[in-house]
Amino acid sequence: MEIQYYGANCIKVITKKATVVIDDNIKALGGSDVAKPTDIQLLTSRIADDPRKGTLIIDGPGEYEASNVSISGIAARAHVDETDMKNATIYKIVADNVRVAIIGHVYPDLTESQLESIGIVDVLIVPVGGHGFTLDTVGALKVIKQIEPKIIIPTQYAVKGLSYPVPAISLEESLKGLVMEPKETVSKLKLKASDLLTEQVQLVVLEKQK
Numbered sequence: 001m002e003i004q005y006y007g008a009n010c011i012k013v014i015t016k017k018a019t020v021v022i023d024d025n026i027k028a029l030g031g032s033d034v035a036k037p038t039d040i041q042l043l044t045s046r047i048a049d050d051p052r053k054g055t056l057i058i059d060g061p062g063e064y065e066a067s068n069v070s071i072s073g074i075a076a077r078a079h080v081d082e083t084d085m086k087n088a089t090i091y092k093i094v095a096d097n098v099r100v101a102i103i104g105h106v107y108p109d110l111t112e113s114q115l116e117s118i119g120i121v122d123v124l125i126v127p128v129g130g131h132g133f134t135l136d137t138v139g140a141l142k143v144i145k146q147i148e149p150k151i152i153i154p155t156q157y158a159v160k161g162l163s164y165p166v167p168a169i170s171l172e173e174s175l176k177g178l179v180m181e182p183k184e185t186v187s188k189l190k191l192k193a194s195d196l197l198t199e200q201v202q203l204v205v206l207e208k209q210k
Contacts, residue, residue: 001013001014001015001095001096001098001100001190001191001192002014002188002189002190002191003100003123003125003153003188003189003191003206004187004188004189004206004209005153005155005206005207005208005209006024006026006031006034006208006209007026007029007031007159007161007162007208008023008025008026008029008155008156008162008164009022009023009044009102009104009105009127009134009155009156010022010023010024010025010026010034010155011023011102011125011153011155012034012209013093013095013100015067015068015069015095015096016068016095016096017067017068017069017095018039018040018066018067018068018069018095019036019038019039019040020039020040020041020042020069020071020093021034021035021039021040021041021042022041022042022043022044022091022102022125023042023043023044023045023104024041026162029162029163029164030161030162030163031161031162040056040057040058040066040067040069040071041056041057041058042058042059042071042073042089042091042102043057043058043059043089044088044089044090044091044102044103044104044105045078045087045088045089045104045105058071058073058091059089060073060075060089061073061074061075061089068095069093069094069095070093070094070095071091071092071093071094072091072092072094072117072118073089073090073091074089074090074091074092074114074117074118075088075089076088076089076090076104076106076107076110076114077106077107078104078105078106078107079105079106079107079132079133079134079135079139080105080132080133081107088104088105088106089104090102090103090104090106090114090118091104092117092118092119092121096191096192096193097192097193098122098123098191098192098193098196099119099120099121099122099123100121100122100123100124100125101118101121101123101124101125101147101149102125103124103125103126103127103135103143104127105127105133105134105135105156106135106143107139108135108138108139108140108142108143109142110143110146110147115146115147118147121147121148121149121150122149122150122151122191122196123149123150123151123152123153123191124143124144124147124149124151124152124153125153125155126140126143126144126152126153126154126155127140127154127155127156128140128154128155128156128157128169128174128177128178129155129156129157129158129164129166129168129169129174130168130169131166131167131168131169132166133164133165133166133168134156134168135156136169136177137169137174137176137177137178138177140154140174140177140178141177141178141179144201148201149201150196150198150199150200150201150202151189151191151196151201151202151203151204152178152180152201152202152203152204153189153203153204153205153206154171154174154175154178154203154205156168157169157170157171157173157174158170158171159171159208160208161208171205175203175205178203180203181203182203182204182205183202183203183204184204184205185204185205185206185207186204186205186206186207187206187207187209188206189204189206
Protein backbone atom coordinates (compact mmCIF):
# COMPACT_ATOMS: atom_id res chain seq x y z
CA MET A 1 0.00 0.00 0.00
CA GLU A 2 1.08 3.54 -0.76
CA ILE A 3 -0.37 6.72 0.80
CA GLN A 4 -0.02 10.22 -0.69
CA TYR A 5 -1.18 13.67 0.52
CA TYR A 6 -2.57 16.48 -1.66
CA GLY A 7 -3.45 19.15 0.92
CA ALA A 8 -6.65 19.83 2.91
CA ASN A 9 -8.04 16.39 3.83
CA CYS A 10 -7.28 14.84 0.44
CA ILE A 11 -5.46 11.52 0.61
CA LYS A 12 -4.76 8.95 -2.08
CA VAL A 13 -4.43 5.30 -1.03
CA ILE A 14 -2.95 3.05 -3.70
CA THR A 15 -3.38 -0.69 -3.20
CA LYS A 16 -2.40 -3.66 -5.35
CA LYS A 17 -5.80 -3.66 -7.06
CA ALA A 18 -7.28 -0.16 -6.71
CA THR A 19 -6.76 3.52 -6.00
CA VAL A 20 -8.92 5.21 -3.35
CA VAL A 21 -9.12 9.02 -3.18
CA ILE A 22 -10.57 10.72 -0.11
CA ASP A 23 -12.09 14.25 -0.12
CA ASP A 24 -10.91 15.47 -3.49
CA ASN A 25 -11.99 19.12 -3.35
CA ILE A 26 -8.51 20.34 -4.28
CA LYS A 27 -9.54 22.06 -7.52
CA ALA A 28 -11.96 24.27 -5.57
CA LEU A 29 -9.07 25.27 -3.27
CA GLY A 30 -6.78 26.39 -6.08
CA GLY A 31 -5.16 23.12 -7.11
CA SER A 32 -5.96 20.38 -9.61
CA ASP A 33 -8.31 17.39 -9.50
CA VAL A 34 -6.77 14.33 -7.90
CA ALA A 35 -9.26 11.54 -8.57
CA LYS A 36 -9.28 9.78 -11.93
CA PRO A 37 -12.39 8.22 -13.53
CA THR A 38 -11.21 4.73 -12.54
CA ASP A 39 -10.64 5.56 -8.86
CA ILE A 40 -12.83 4.78 -5.86
CA GLN A 41 -13.80 8.07 -4.24
CA LEU A 42 -14.77 8.65 -0.60
CA LEU A 43 -16.37 11.82 0.80
CA THR A 44 -16.19 12.28 4.56
CA SER A 45 -18.63 15.18 4.68
CA ARG A 46 -21.83 16.06 2.87
CA ILE A 47 -21.05 19.75 3.29
CA ALA A 48 -17.72 19.51 1.49
CA ASP A 49 -17.30 20.35 -2.20
CA ASP A 50 -18.60 17.33 -4.07
CA PRO A 51 -16.64 16.51 -7.22
CA ARG A 52 -18.73 13.41 -8.05
CA LYS A 53 -16.44 11.38 -10.22
CA GLY A 54 -14.96 7.93 -9.93
CA THR A 55 -15.75 4.29 -10.57
CA LEU A 56 -17.37 4.02 -7.13
CA ILE A 57 -18.42 7.05 -5.11
CA ILE A 58 -19.15 6.56 -1.40
CA ASP A 59 -20.52 9.44 0.65
CA GLY A 60 -22.07 7.86 3.71
CA PRO A 61 -22.20 4.99 6.20
CA GLY A 62 -22.26 1.36 5.11
CA GLU A 63 -20.14 -1.63 4.19
CA TYR A 64 -18.54 -1.70 0.74
CA GLU A 65 -16.23 -4.02 -1.16
CA ALA A 66 -14.46 -3.31 -4.45
CA SER A 67 -11.24 -4.53 -6.09
CA ASN A 68 -10.08 -6.35 -2.94
CA VAL A 69 -10.60 -3.21 -0.87
CA SER A 70 -12.94 -3.40 2.13
CA ILE A 71 -14.47 -0.05 3.13
CA SER A 72 -16.54 0.65 6.24
CA GLY A 73 -18.35 3.97 6.55
CA ILE A 74 -19.28 5.00 10.10
CA ALA A 75 -21.75 7.82 10.77
CA ALA A 76 -20.30 10.64 12.88
CA ARG A 77 -21.11 14.11 14.13
CA ALA A 78 -19.34 16.69 11.98
CA HIS A 79 -17.26 19.26 13.81
CA VAL A 80 -19.77 21.99 12.91
CA ASP A 81 -22.88 19.84 13.57
CA GLU A 82 -25.42 20.38 16.30
CA THR A 83 -25.36 17.71 19.02
CA ASP A 84 -27.84 15.25 17.46
CA MET A 85 -26.68 15.59 13.86
CA LYS A 86 -24.44 13.18 11.94
CA ASN A 87 -23.36 14.78 8.68
CA ALA A 88 -19.91 13.23 8.57
CA THR A 89 -18.55 9.77 7.85
CA ILE A 90 -15.46 8.11 9.29
CA TYR A 91 -13.98 5.52 6.93
CA LYS A 92 -11.93 2.43 7.57
CA ILE A 93 -10.12 0.93 4.60
CA VAL A 94 -8.66 -2.56 4.72
CA ALA A 95 -6.42 -3.65 1.86
CA ASP A 96 -3.10 -5.44 1.43
CA ASN A 97 -3.33 -6.47 5.13
CA VAL A 98 -3.16 -2.81 6.24
CA ARG A 99 -5.98 -1.07 8.15
CA VAL A 100 -6.39 2.66 7.57
CA ALA A 101 -8.89 4.98 9.31
CA ILE A 102 -9.76 8.39 7.84
CA ILE A 103 -11.33 10.57 10.51
CA GLY A 104 -12.38 13.66 8.57
CA HIS A 105 -13.86 16.79 10.16
CA VAL A 106 -15.62 15.14 13.08
CA TYR A 107 -16.41 16.05 16.66
CA PRO A 108 -13.67 14.41 18.73
CA ASP A 109 -15.79 12.60 21.34
CA LEU A 110 -16.25 9.25 19.62
CA THR A 111 -18.79 6.83 21.09
CA GLU A 112 -18.13 3.26 22.16
CA SER A 113 -20.21 2.09 19.19
CA GLN A 114 -18.10 4.11 16.76
CA LEU A 115 -14.86 2.87 18.30
CA GLU A 116 -16.09 -0.72 18.10
CA SER A 117 -16.92 -0.22 14.40
CA ILE A 118 -13.50 1.31 13.76
CA GLY A 119 -11.73 -1.51 15.58
CA ILE A 120 -7.99 -2.06 15.28
CA VAL A 121 -6.22 0.54 13.14
CA ASP A 122 -2.69 0.54 11.75
CA VAL A 123 -2.74 4.01 10.16
CA LEU A 124 -4.83 6.94 11.42
CA ILE A 125 -5.31 9.94 9.14
CA VAL A 126 -6.50 12.86 11.25
CA PRO A 127 -7.01 16.61 10.62
CA VAL A 128 -5.24 19.12 12.87
CA GLY A 129 -6.12 22.49 11.29
CA GLY A 130 -8.51 23.75 13.97
CA HIS A 131 -10.03 27.26 13.83
CA GLY A 132 -13.53 25.87 14.36
CA PHE A 133 -13.74 24.03 11.03
CA THR A 134 -12.07 20.78 12.00
CA LEU A 135 -10.14 19.12 14.82
CA ASP A 136 -7.42 21.13 16.49
CA THR A 137 -4.45 19.37 18.05
CA VAL A 138 -6.30 18.88 21.35
CA GLY A 139 -9.17 17.14 19.55
CA ALA A 140 -6.77 15.17 17.36
CA LEU A 141 -4.92 13.89 20.42
CA LYS A 142 -8.22 12.84 21.97
CA VAL A 143 -9.06 10.80 18.86
CA ILE A 144 -5.55 9.33 18.72
CA LYS A 145 -5.79 8.15 22.33
CA GLN A 146 -9.21 6.59 21.70
CA ILE A 147 -8.16 4.69 18.57
CA GLU A 148 -4.52 3.85 19.45
CA PRO A 149 -3.07 3.52 15.93
CA LYS A 150 0.48 2.55 15.07
CA ILE A 151 1.06 5.34 12.56
CA ILE A 152 -0.46 8.85 12.61
CA ILE A 153 -0.67 11.06 9.51
CA PRO A 154 -1.83 14.68 10.08
CA THR A 155 -3.88 16.56 7.46
CA GLN A 156 -5.73 19.87 6.96
CA TYR A 157 -2.84 22.10 8.03
CA ALA A 158 -1.86 25.17 5.98
CA VAL A 159 0.01 24.37 2.76
CA LYS A 160 1.38 26.54 -0.03
CA GLY A 161 -0.72 26.78 -3.18
CA LEU A 162 -4.10 26.07 -1.60
CA SER A 163 -6.56 28.56 -0.10
CA TYR A 164 -8.90 27.07 2.51
CA PRO A 165 -12.30 28.70 3.20
CA VAL A 166 -11.34 28.58 6.90
CA PRO A 167 -7.62 29.18 7.56
CA ALA A 168 -5.71 26.30 9.14
CA ILE A 169 -2.73 26.30 11.48
CA SER A 170 0.72 25.56 10.11
CA LEU A 171 2.36 22.16 10.18
CA GLU A 172 4.96 23.47 12.63
CA GLU A 173 2.27 24.71 15.01
CA SER A 174 0.34 21.46 14.76
CA LEU A 175 3.43 19.38 15.56
CA LYS A 176 4.00 21.46 18.68
CA GLY A 177 0.40 20.89 19.73
CA LEU A 178 0.64 17.13 19.13
CA VAL A 179 3.83 17.04 21.22
CA MET A 180 5.31 14.47 18.84
CA GLU A 181 8.45 14.43 16.75
CA PRO A 182 7.84 13.03 13.27
CA LYS A 183 9.54 9.69 12.65
CA GLU A 184 10.03 10.86 9.07
CA THR A 185 8.84 13.29 6.42
CA VAL A 186 8.32 11.54 3.10
CA SER A 187 6.77 12.21 -0.28
CA LYS A 188 4.92 8.89 -0.23
CA LEU A 189 4.42 6.39 2.56
CA LYS A 190 4.86 2.82 1.36
CA LEU A 191 3.60 0.17 3.75
CA LYS A 192 3.41 -3.57 4.03
CA ALA A 193 2.02 -5.59 6.93
CA SER A 194 5.50 -6.43 8.25
CA ASP A 195 6.19 -2.70 8.74
CA LEU A 196 3.45 -2.56 11.37
CA LEU A 197 4.80 -5.05 13.88
CA THR A 198 6.25 -2.31 16.09
CA GLU A 199 4.41 -1.35 19.26
CA GLN A 200 5.71 2.22 19.17
CA VAL A 201 3.32 4.92 17.89
CA GLN A 202 4.87 6.85 15.01
CA LEU A 203 3.99 10.23 13.50
CA VAL A 204 4.67 10.48 9.77
CA VAL A 205 4.42 13.73 7.82
CA LEU A 206 3.56 13.42 4.14
CA GLU A 207 4.80 16.11 1.79
CA LYS A 208 2.08 17.64 -0.37
CA GLN A 209 2.03 16.17 -3.85
CA LYS A 210 2.37 18.66 -6.71
